[in-house]
Amino acid sequence: MTSHTVGEVMTSDVVQACRTTPFKEVVRLLDHHRISGLPVVDDDDKVLGVVSGTDLVRDQANRAGRDPARAVTAQDLMSVPAITVHPEQSVPDAARLMERRGVERLPVVDEEDRLIGIATRRDLLRVFLRTDDDIRRQVTEEVLVGGLGLPPDAVRVSVRDGVVKLDGRVELRSQVPEAVHSVWRLEGVVGVVNGLTFLDDDCSVPSVPR
Numbered sequence: 427m428t429s430h431t432v433g434e435v436m437t438s439d440v441v442q443a444c445r446t447t448p449f450k451e452v453v454r455l456l457d458h459h460r461i462s463g464l465p466v467v468d469d470d471d472k473v474l475g476v477v478s479g480t481d482l483v484r485d486q487a488n489r490a491g492r493d494p495a496r497a498v499t500a501q502d503l504m505s506v507p508a509i510t511v512h513p514e515q516s517v518p519d520a521a522r523l524m525e526r527r528g529v530e531r532l533p534v535v536d537e538e539d540r541l542i543g544i545a546t547r548r549d550l551l552r553v554f555l556r557t558d559d560d561i562r563r564q565v566t567e568e569v570l571v572g573g574l575g576l577p578p579d580a581v582r583v584s585v586r587d588g589v590v591k592l593d594g595r596v597e598l599r600s601q602v603p604e605a606v607h608s609v610w611r612l613e614g615v616v617g618v619v620n621g622l623t624f625l626d627d628d629c630s631v632p633s634v635p636r
Contacts, residue, residue: 430553430613432520433513436534436543442467443477447500449485452477465533466504471540473533475504510535511545518611521550556614558585565590569608574601581605581622588616599624 441459443452443466455464456479463478481503511520511532524532524547534543562585570576570583574596581594590609596602602622610618 430517431513432511432515432517432532432534432545432550433543435517435549435552436513436545437549438543440465440533440541440544442541443500444468445474445499445501449482449498449503452500452503453482456482463531465508465541465544466500467541473508473510473535473539473541474501475506475508476529476531476533477504478530481505508533510539512536513542516611517550517553518613518615520545521554524550553613554588554616556588558587561585561588561590561612561614564612565592565609569605569612573608574605576601588614589619590615590617591619591621593621595623595625597625598628599626599630600628 441455441461441464443455443464445466445468447455447466452464456462463476463481465476466474468474477500485498485503509523509527509529509532511523511534513534513536520532524530531544531546533541534545536542562583565583565585566578566581570581571578576596580596581592584591584593592605592609596605602620602624605622606618606620609615
């Protein structure tokens, strides 16, 4: 079963700031590159946080009472901790993380947590632009027939706006969660409605004779 990874869709040329980047320079970077946020890194390229346009607006709204002689830097503005992903993570998993944490971008880091790219909502959503027919075909061919070894007509698959509904009967109880989990991980799938039943319960614990 194929699945795009974050490394395949991320932007490698990352606009970034350091701890001491001044407020005005952060604004200039966002405006010049037409982006809504950027990661802040230390001297070892490890991500410290993320600065967004929202952070800049919040800073200006709270400027009253602040020491005017103190320069505002990226370190003062950034949101922490940064929500990061690794390049080998799947696009669906990254998209769900982004939605769950309410962020617009995910810095991509290597095994040593050094910045190597950034993935935005636009980057991730590109792989979700699939037709329902394409999703239905992949569910049937790769998950049900290829993965679980079921006859093509054993399960009825319907897809509407990325929501997959499964109806039918499989051989084993353990195949039900396996099918649902596999379908849920497919690109373009935004939900799974499970209507599967089973013939044999291979998950029950046998009683021990006394």
